[in-house]
Amino acid sequence: MASGGKGRADSKAQQEFVSEAEDILERMRDDLSAVAEATQSGDETDPDVVNRLFRSAHSLKGLSGMFGFQAMSDLAHHLEDLLDGLRMGRVQLSAAGIALFDESMGVIAAVLADPGSETVTASAEREIHAIIERIEAWNRDPTADPDAGQGGSQLPDSLLRALTEYEEHRLRESQRRGKGIYVVDVDFEIASFEEGLGEISAAIKEVGEIISTLPSPGDTPDSHIRFSLLTATQLSRADLATRLDLPEASIAVGDPPREPSEGPGSSTAESEPGEIEAPATEHATHEQTTLKSISDTVRVDIKKLDELMNLVGELSIQKGAIRRLAHKLGIDPATARAGAELEKMHRSLERKLQELQAGVLEVRMVPLRQVFDKLSRVVRRLRLDLQKEVELEIHGADTELDKLIVEELVDPLMHIVRNAFDHAIEPAGERERAGKAASGRIRIEALQRGNDVVIAVSDDGRGIDARAVLERARQRGLVPADAELTTKEALDLVFLPGLSTREAVTETSGRGVGMDVVRSNIAALGGMVDIESRTGEGTTITIILPITLAIIQALIVGVGDHRFAIPLNSVRETLLVDLSEVQRSEGRELLNLRGEPLSLRHLSEEFRLSSRNRDGKQYVVVLGMGDARMGLIVDRLEGQQDTVIKPIQGPIREVRGIAGATELGEQGAVLVLDVAALVDDLGRRGDA
Amino acid sequence: MSVAQHQSGATWDLLARVAAGSGEGEEPVILRELLAFSLAGDRYAVPVERVREIVRMRQLTPVPRVPAEILGVISLRGEIVQVMDLRMRLGVEVSDSSRTSRIMVLHGDEGAVTGLLVDTVSEVLRVPEEAFRPAAAGEAEFVTDLCEHDGHFVSILSVERVLNVGS
Amino acid sequence: MSRILIVEDSGTMRSLLVQSLEALDPGLKIDEAQNGFEALRLLPRQPYDLIVTDINMPDINGLELVSFVKGNAQYASIPLIIVSTEGSDRDRDKGLELGADAYLVKPFDPAELHRVAADLLASRGD
Structure with missing residues (x-):
């Protein structure tokens, strides 16, 4: 048997590895966002989050090493070192540092996206080495560990012995900050300890930090378990006991809290050179995730769904x-x-x-948070690249949408946010002259409204001059010279392909780069985009999307000027037949399909449409419903498409042969055939 | 865009006249809001609360096996909505849609909506209830009331009757 | 028949551990816990002959678990292997101090795991 990991890793294991590594990466990105936001607003970073980041890097290192991704493992190792420095307080995180992390995540994601590809691996390795060099350069110049305090002498030895190095550091750090150190003892039934422990942990985290959770046998060891929670908080023992609704006797004091000698605002972190001081922002509230065990969830391939x-x-x-x-x-x-x-x-x-x-x-359904987090990363990046002060405000990150829609939303939203950052928000000087705050603001808000999700991206930039847009559209012949449009209608012109070029409206209006692409992307998801703007005040772009896509694969066929969609699961095959092969029986057209008679119907006759019959050759779509078969003659086959079937609203409730309709991007609505009805009708005619 | 923005000066004149005529201390005037539009040169209106939105003519997909007045369906932010030609429905002279043609999207039954193709959507009228005159019975299939506005009669349509194509 | 408890938060690493141990003896009964809490719940339910645990885990770390097992008369005799990515020497020393019977560094050599596990199980059988 081969020793070492790689040889043992069959492809299933590799798949598992990739999906787990992707999970880790996603979690790291989330945590990094939280850290970045805290750094940006000058808050103390949540030690739990930093530690989770460290653990993630650590796991990633182990995993990728095990599966032979050496470069990735090296990079994860360096990230781990860096995060270790961060959690131990040796290193401060700057905006540049966060960007370095972002880049690392990007490279790792690229490798994971195509783990078998040698070229990807090779180029990723080069990038990884470059990043590692930068990390090493940074590590050579760490901010020294600020004077570690003394170990807690009054704490029980059993507890101290089980502290990891990191937990020891957290303990020293809390002591240095003059926090009270307590050991909170709680006893639960083994069968249900997680709920009680979760509650008390959450209560402690509201007022302090849990450095370590040490389990020990309970009062009756067979059925009970005790936890000693090593806790750091500013509160006195009495206050903590009240807060946790516990008798004071169950809280032991390691060190009482010192009087707070410094105000909460005065403990500023040292800025790295080049770090941008961004003002405090109202952040997306990262609600406390439940303590529910992960073991209750399973990963499912979306294709299976x-x-x-x-x-x-x-x-x-x-x-x-x-x-x-x-x-x-x-x-x-x-x-x-x-x-x-x-x-x-x-x-x-x-x-x-x-x-x-x-x-x-x-x-x-998945929350929009993952997309929004990507957007915050982009904004952080742009802040660095463009040296522009822009705050990003996010609301409603918990709004849920179909996973496929969420994935497809990334590009359009990215585009909108980039446009706002790059073109709409004026340079600080210009803003101040206009009487605005020097720092710009982009606000993203998501909410559910009925069966739709509404996502609005607003900026407080220069706004779009509707007249300028109309003028430009006239010059380009996109609207007649005498067209009279409302402001709204003029603004909608930015979604026209001809207008959406950089030089077209950027200088005058600050918007319009590729907005046609945004609109067609959103339309393909069954959604719509709307724009509102006031010159000098800003612009809001609103996206409205259906909550879910009930997707079916459809064959698109054409008859004359008309198009129809046929659900692919009822299409058995398609044939190109010569008219001379068509036979007749009692006026019905038949085709000899491998020895079996196949009844034919012209879709043009069925629906009384004018058809452009080609001479000689005909397309036949063989439809199957159970054992019944029929051939539907159409003019053209136009390809396959993923479609969402929607009901048709209006006074006519039911149209025989039509199951609904679907939107095909710019082509508007396309009717979806009700194959069951068509096959059924054919049979009925046969009976008669 | 809210339809209320279309409120014209004429409406306020009317309001002023109503206020002057009614005098002080009398019972309050109940006003009804109507969305007015034109069709073959004549003025019609529907209760404003039946109108969800007004959109321009857009890519129309014809639907087979439906009465001729159903022109087809449009996609409205992913919703698929039937569009009815109101001229054809009311039996007035049919013409091609023009630049001012609009689709009024009306609330129908059970949350479904229907588009109604009209020539020009003009304004929101605020008309006191007393100004309504019932349409002559037997003569009008779709018009329930008439009201006088700016010296012209406005025909008020029953949305239910207009949309009741199936029977 | 021997029963083993594996405590590891990484699913992939867990299946590798299971694979390695099953290769040792297909008749082994192996329980998997994704975190320290699960391990705490499983422990009283079954008599285990061997525990294999990671160190870096959320909520309750491996050292805390070792401390619980070795500090508890009911479980103290169960042999325990720590399998962790090369961490700090201090964490390793602490693990051994707390009573862990062996410490393997990830990426571990399956042959090494076999040898250590077989030794510990055999000593228990005596």
């Missing part, structure tokens, strides 16, 4: 067939009873199916 969703879709089609059968039975008095029974069953099936669909959809 799509498959489930497709199954639900297919079941709905079967359900339709049952309903039709129930109707048929209901007409004949001899079978009316059975028909009514079947109808009842159909209704209950429908309800269950809706619940199933809702359940699958719910699993796909």
Whole structure:
């Protein structure tokens, strides 16, 4: 047997490794965002977060080493060292340092995205070495560990012996800051200790820090377990006891708190050279995540959820067939009873199916936080690159959306935020002359409204001059010279492709780079974009999206000027046949399909559309519903597309043969064929 | 864009006249808000609360197997909405849509909406209830009331009747 | 039949540990805990013959777990292996001081894990 990790790693293990490493990376990015925000606003960084970052780097190092990703492991090792310095207080984090981390995350993500690729690995290695050199350069010049305090002499030895090096450091640090050091003893039943421990831990974290949690046998060791929580807080023992609703006797004092000698604001961290002092911002509230055990969750490939969703879709089609059968039975008095029974069953099936669909959809929902965190990273980066002071405010990061939509949102949102940062927000001097705060502000807000999620990105920049936009659009012939537009309509012109070029409106209005792309991206998700702006005051871009995409694959076909979508799960095959192959029987057209007769219908005749029949050749889409087959003759096959079927609203409730409609980007609405109905109708005609 | 912004000076004149005529100390005047639009040169209106939004004409996808007055469907921020030609529905002379043509998106039953193609959307009228005159019974299929405004009659449509195509 | 408890927050590392130990003896019963809390819950339920634990874990670290196991008359006799990414020497020394029977450095050599685990299980069997 090979010793060492790499040889043992089969591809399944490698997949597991990649997905776990991605999880770690995502967590590091989240934590880094929190640290960056705290650094930026001058708050004390949460030691738990820094420690979690350290642990993540540590895990990543071990994992990637085990799987033979040596460069990644080296980089993680260096990050670990750096984070160790940070959590031990040897190093202060600057904006440049955070950018270094961001870059590292980026390189690691690139390797993970294509772990088999040698070229990716090679170029990533070069980047990694460059980053490592910078980290080493930084590490050579660390801020010295600020005078570590004395070990807590009054603490029980059993507790001190189980402290890791890091926890020892946290203890010294708390003592140095004059905090009170206590040991809070709590006793729980083994069967349910996590809930109680979670509550008390949360209560302590509101007023201080838990340095260590040491378990020991409880009063009755068989059924109870005791925890000694090494706690650092400014509170006195009495206050802490009140706060935690515990008798004072269960709290032992290691060191009482010193009188706070320095105000909370005076302990400023030393700034690294080149660090940008950004003003305090109202941050997204990172709510305390629950202490719920991770073991209750599983990772699921989104493709599997799509498959489930497709199954639900297919079941709905079967359900339709049952309903039709129930109707048929209901007409004949001899079978009316059975028909009514079947109808009842159909209704209950429908309800269950809706619940199933809702359940699958719910699993796909993820909070927008992950996108918003990416945006904060971009803004941090831009702050450094462009030397511009802009605050980013985020609200509603917990709003949930379909995972696929969230992924597709990254690019458009990035684009909007970059535009706002780069073009809309004026340089500090210009802002001050206009009587605005020197530092600009971008606000992102998400909220759910009915079945939609609304995301608004506002800036307080120079705004868009609607007249200038209209003027430019006229010059380019995008609107008639005599067109009279409202301000709103003129603003909407920024979404036109011809206008969305840098030179077009940037200087005059500060917006418009690639907004057409943003709009088409959002439209492809079934959403819409809206823009509002006031000259001199700023701009708000609002994106409205459906909460979920019930996606089906569809074949798009054309007849004359018309387009239709056919759910791919009912398409068996497509054929290009010569008209001479078509035979007739009792006026019905047939095709010999490998020895079996296939009934043909022209979609143009079915829907009374004018068709541009080509001479000789015809496209036949072979539709299958259960065992029934039919061939649908169309003019063109236009390809496959992921689509979302929407109901058609309006006075006409049902159109035979149409299941709904879907939006195909710029082409507007496209009707989706109800294959079950079409096949059914053919059969009925056959019966008659 | 809110329809209320379209409120014109004429409305205020009307209000002023109403206020002057009613005198002080009498019972308060109940005003009804109507969205007025034109169709083949005539003035029509629907209760403003039935209007969700007004949009320009856009890419229309025809739908087979529906009555002719249903022109097709449009995509409205991902919602698929039928559009009805109001001229055809009311039996007035049909013409192509023009630059001022708008689709009034009306609230129908059960949260569904329907688009109504009209020539020009003009303004929101605030009309006292007393100014309503019932339309002559038997003569009008869709008009419930008439009200006088600026020397012209405005026909007030029953949204229910207009949208009741299926039967 | 021997029963082993693995405490490790990394799923991948956990399955590697399981794989390695199963190769030692396919009949082994192996329980997995994702964190210290789970380990605390599992411990009273089964008589374990060996515990393999990581150090760096959220909530309760490996040292705290070692302290609990070795400081508790019920469990003190269960052999315990720490498997951790090369950490500080101090953490290793502390682990051994607290009573851990062996300390392996990740990436560990499966053969080494076999040898140590087999030794410890055998000593228990005596």
